[in-house]
Amino acid sequence: xxxxxxxxxxxxxxxxxxxxxxxxxxxxxxxxxxxxxxxxxxxxxxxxxxxxxxxxxxxxxxxxxxxxxxxxxxxxxxxxxxxxxxxxxxxxxxxxxxxxxxxxxxxxxxxxxxxxxxxxxxxxxxxxxxxxxxxxxxxxxxxxxxxxxxxxxxxxxxxxxxxxxxxxxxxxxxxxxxxxxxxxx
Ligand SMILES: C[S@@+](CC[C@H](N)C(=O)[O-])C[C@H]1O[C@@H](n2cnc3c(N)ncnc32)[C@H](O)[C@@H]1O
Numbered sequence: 001x002x003x004x005x006x007x008x009x010x011x012x013x014x015x016x017x018x019x020x021x022x023x024x025x026x027x028x029x030x031x032x033x034x035x036x037x038x039x040x041x042x043x044x045x046x047x048x049x050x051x052x053x054x055x056x057x058x059x060x061x062x063x064x065x066x067x068x069x070x071x072x073x074x075x076x077x078x079x080x081x082x083x084x085x086x087x088x089x090x091x092x093x094x095x096x097x098x099x100x101x102x103x104x105x106x107x108x109x110x111x112x113x114x115x116x117x118x119x120x121x122x123x124x125x126x127x128x129x130x131x132x133x134x135x136x137x138x139x140x141x142x143x144x145x146x147x148x149x150x151x152x153x154x155x156x157x158x159x160x161x162x163x164x165x166x167x168x169x170x171x172x173x174x175x176x177x178x179x180x181x182x183x184x185x
Contacts, residue, residue: 079105122147133155
């Protein structure tokens with residue numbers, strides 16, 4: 001049985017944040033997760049937990065409508081790069097960033113996060129399945145600086161020890177935020 005991202009999130013609700021490993025199948029090898037936005041309150045918490053500083057660079061791998069990169073730029077004065085594989089979402093998000101006057105601070109890229117160079121990132125944000133995090137893990141280990149932080153909404157990075165975990169209720173369901181430090185994982 002294949003479960004949609006929505007089903008997985010519903011399962012997460014039922015299990016209050018526990019991730020059932022067998023439930024996380026996503027069949028298209030080119031995509032790490034379907035489009036499913038992080039609530040704004042969770043975005044704020046992710047960037048706060050990562051302690052994003054002015055001038056730092058935030059990468060959102062699978063940026064969707066750009067809410068994480070836009071928040072990083074506006075509220076945290078960071079530079080931000082959003083990578084989005086789906087062309088139509090990329091076009092919409094790029095247009096939105098331009099309309100907000102953020103094109104100098106926020107770059108939206110139409111590409112595959114699995115092969116994009118994430119080396120310049122100080123902070124990487126993820127809202128992808130645990131199985132997708134697993135596919136990204138070698139690249140995170142190879143490319144990120146020791147000072148970099150990785151912050152993941154709802155889905156853990158297996159085998160890494162989080163520096164902090166925060167559970168919050170938003171829109172009637174529990175959301176988990178996992179913070180990892182590359183030099184202490
Ligand atoms: C669950 S949404 C998260 C969107 C945003 N990061 C947020 O938290 O609101 C995942 C996004 O990743 C994109 N995506 C899936 N696989 C990808 C890949 N290999 N490279 C880049 N983007 C990808 C999807 O199209 C979707 O927009």
